[in-house]
Amino acid sequence: MYGFEAMTFNIHGGYLEAIVRGYRAGLLTAADYNNLCQCETLDDIKMHLSATEYGPYLQNEPSPLHTTTIVEKCTLKLVDEYKHMLCQATEPLSTFLEYITYGHMIDNVVLIVTGTLHERDVQELLEKCHPLGMFDSIATLAVAQNMRELYRLVLVDTPLAPYFSECITSEDLDDMNIEIMRNTLYKAYLEDFYKFCQKLGGATAEIMSDLLAFEADRRAVNITINSIGTELTRDDRRKLYSNFGLLYPYGHEELAVCEDIDQVRGVMEKYPPYQSIFSKLSYGESQMLDKAFYEEEVKRLCLAFEQQFHYGVFFAYMRLREQEIRNLMWISECVAQNQKSRVHDSVVFIF
Amino acid sequence: MMEDQEEKGNAENGIGRQKQVKDEYLLQFLDSLDGYLTLLDSLSSTLSQGWLELASARHAMGASRINGALLDLKVHAAATSLKVSEQDVDSMESQPCFTLCKWASSDNGERSSGEEKSLSPQLRHRNNSQLSGIISSPVSFSHFFNFFLSCEEEKVSTRTGTPLILVDQQRQKSLSVFGVLVSPKLRSAQLSFERALETLVEIANLHTTMLSMFEQVHKELENTNG
Numbered sequence: 256m257y258g259f260e261a262m263t264f265n266i267h268g269g270y271l272e273a274i275v276r277g278y279r280a281g282l283l284t285a286a287d288y289n290n291l292c293q294c295e296t297l298d299d300i301k302m303h304l305s306a307t308e309y310g311p312y313l314q315n316e317p318s319p320l321h322t323t324t325i326v327e328k329c330t331l332k333l334v335d336e337y338k339h340m341l342c343q344a345t346e347p348l349s350t351f352l353e354y355i356t357y358g359h360m361i362d363n364v365v366l367i368v369t370g371t372l373h374e375r376d377v378q379e380l381l382e383k384c385h386p387l388g389m390f391d392s393i394a395t396l397a398v399a400q401n402m403r404e405l406y407r408l409v410l411v412d413t414p415l416a417p418y419f420s421e422c423i424t425s426e427d428l429d430d431m432n433i434e435i436m437r438n439t440l441y442k443a444y445l446e447d448f449y450k451f452c453q454k455l456g457g458a459t460a461e462i463m464s465d466l467l468a469f470e471a472d473r474r475a476v477n478i479t480i481n482s483i484g485t486e487l488t489r490d491d492r493r494k495l496y497s498n499f500g501l502l503y504p505y506g507h508e509e510l511a512v513c514e515d516i517d518q519v520r521g522v523m524e525k526y527p528p529y530q531s532i533f534s535k536l537s538y539g540e541s542q543m544l545d546k547a548f549y550e551e552e553v554k555r556l557c558l559a560f561e562q563q564f565h566y567g568v569f570f571a572y573m574r575l576r577e578q579e580i581r582n583l584m585w586i587s588e589c590v591a592q593n594q595k596s597r598v599h600d601s602v603v604f605i606f
Numbered sequence: 607m608m609e610d611q612e613e614k615g616n617a618e619n620g621i622g623r624q625k626q627v628k629d630e631y632l633l634q635f636l637d638s639l640d641g642y643l644t645l646l647d648s649l650s651s652t653l654s655q656g657w658l659e660l661a662s663a664r665h666a667m668g669a670s671r672i673n674g675a676l677l678d679l680k681v682h683a684a685a686t687s688l689k690v691s692e693q694d695v696d697s698m699e700s701q702p703c704f705t706l707c708k709w710a711s712s713d714n715g716e717r718s719s720g721e722e723k724s725l726s727p728q729l730r731h732r733n734n735s736q737l738s739g740i741i742s743s744p745v746s747f748s749h750f751f752n753f754f755l756s757c758e759e760e761k762v763s764t765r766t767g768t769p770l771i772l773v774d775q776q777r778q779k780s781l782s783v784f785g786v787l788v789s790p791k792l793r794s795a796q797l798s799f800e801r802a803l804e805t806l807v808e809i810a811n812l813h814t815t816m817l818s819m820f821e822q823v824h825k826e827l828e829n830t831n832g
Contacts, residue, residue: 326669362670373678373783383675434786481787485778541790545666581665588661597658601665 260457260564267345272563274343275572278336279560281308282605283579291586292598300325300587308332322587329583333576334386340569347455351566354448355573357414359388361444364415365437367396368405372428401427402436418443431486438478438495445471445497455566462559462567466574469555471500472529473548479510479519480541501526516541549603553578557605575605628826635819642812649805656798663792671784672792678783685709685780686803701814706807708800709776 264272283291287307294300297320301313304325312328341352363384370380377397384393392409399405405428406419418440426432445467452463475496482492493511497503502510509522517538523529532547552574559571582602589598664672686708693703781788781796 323669362668366670366676369783369785370675373676374680375675375677379675383670383673385670430782431786437785438787477789478787481789484774485786487786542662542794545789545791584669585661585665588658588665592654592657592661594654594658601662 264564268348268564268566271340271343271348272568274340275568276560279568279572279575282575283307283582285604288582288586288602288604291583292595292602294586294590297322297325297587297591300583300590304329304583322584322591325587326580326584329580330386333573333580336576337387337573348566348569350451351455351459352569353414354451355570356387357444357448358441359385360390360413360415361388361418361437361440363388363393364396364405364410364440365433367393368399368428368436369430369433371397372430372433399428402432415440415444417447434487435491435495438474441474442495442497445474446499449499452566458562458565459567462562462565463570466555466559466567466570468500469552471497472502472506473552475500475502475507475510476519476523476544476548479513480516480544483513483515501528543600546601546603549578549581553603553605578603579605624826624830628823628830631819631822631826635816635823638812638816638819642809642816645805645809645812649802649809652798652802652805656795656802659791659795659798663789663795666789666791667784671788676783685776688807701818703814704807704810706804708804709773 287303290303291300294303298318301316301320304310304313309329309332312332313325316324316328337352337356341349344352366384367377367380370383371377377394380397381394390413392412395409396405399408402419402424406416410416410419420443424432428436449464449467449471452467453460455463478492478495489511493507496507496510506522506526510519513519513522520533520536520538523533528551532544532551535547536543556571556574556578559565559567582605585601586598589595660672686706689705689707691703691705692700694700777793777796778786781792784792
């Protein structure tokens, strides 16, 4: 019953909630970002990060550094923290933590399938996969010729199996089918995660519903904008939207017929939570939309820490770390390309 | 005496005309040099913009969606090709002229657009190491140039449709290695690199003009000194 988690949550979840709140305290501060934004070279960035929790992961990296190296090593830290939490978790927290990684699993599956279609070496593709989304038989994905084989040979034994029922066909894999597969899988995953959180009930259900609904709505907007001018039909576009969220169902009907960014703005401005996002953009502009959405997401994720005795803090921490890694990637790229004036275009400050 | 004066006048006129021709060649050389330097500057800023937009697209879509490991290694016609022809400057000499044929690829024997022309054989070869390094950092423009210009010797037939629609289709096809639903930032990056390619070809043409003018100026100087 909502409100009585305080009595029983700490029995199984108390230790890990304390751990994750400790991890949260290690997120980079405004002072760290100020220092990083003033770096002249990637070695300077490494030097500044050596004083943070990323230090041990970067200290042995030789010069010259590369932006992908910085991102990889920072991601390793996130993976280590996640694995520590997962091995200490009991049900249902362990299932909740596993749900957090299914998005990366879907990305890895699509990466392997797309790369194989382009005749790339499997080992090379495996090196590019996100470590949080790895599973045992991932390399076998390279042998599948269509989605039915993908499912039968590999994915039937993975957590993604239930999400495949909506996209199993015998059609050969091509760029369009792969894109539809990616988005259909992600849609099914989000809906399943949402239902799981609803079943958990209490503060977890309330907080995660808000976060996942925002994710579903943002996906709908991105799918709409990215599909403008492509061969994706309105019906196919509509089928990729999740069946929950603030925009479901009427917002989705309107988004499905949008042909440009201004029409998307017209739809979104009818919803008060998204009015503030689109008010930051000028007409016809979509470049800053990603940053605006990230800022809103970070605000909501930070609010999750204001309450105790729920699993939302774990989800929020993982997402905040991923945002921090995106920030580091952007700062590194700006420094490497000598474009420090553009560093604030995409950095989203946390706390 | 009158004849001497006339001869002297003719000689002075001849020298004056020679000086005028020399000045013209010098002005043309300086003009082409100025254009060359301006285009170099423009190329540098267009490339910087393109690389930043690519990083921005990677930031928005994620590193797993935009990386060198997704580039297509299957043999297929280049979407863009470069034609090198000889242009007669005067009756004595000719200079190479570069023409960019954009988005004139062929697929399964059907030709999408472009004039009938033959492409020069094997301008560049693609290989794994070049491609895997392309997206991860702005290492050198030649690597990205390879990606656009690797081609086989072939002929392109006459157009089959409206150019603008076909150009958009070819652009989308080129980007489809990263997926069908890509961020507008990636499309902007593509346009920037396209502009950079056009600038590069302009630079090559201007470079040959500049060298030709320089030779003319050099010849005139030698004639004067001789």
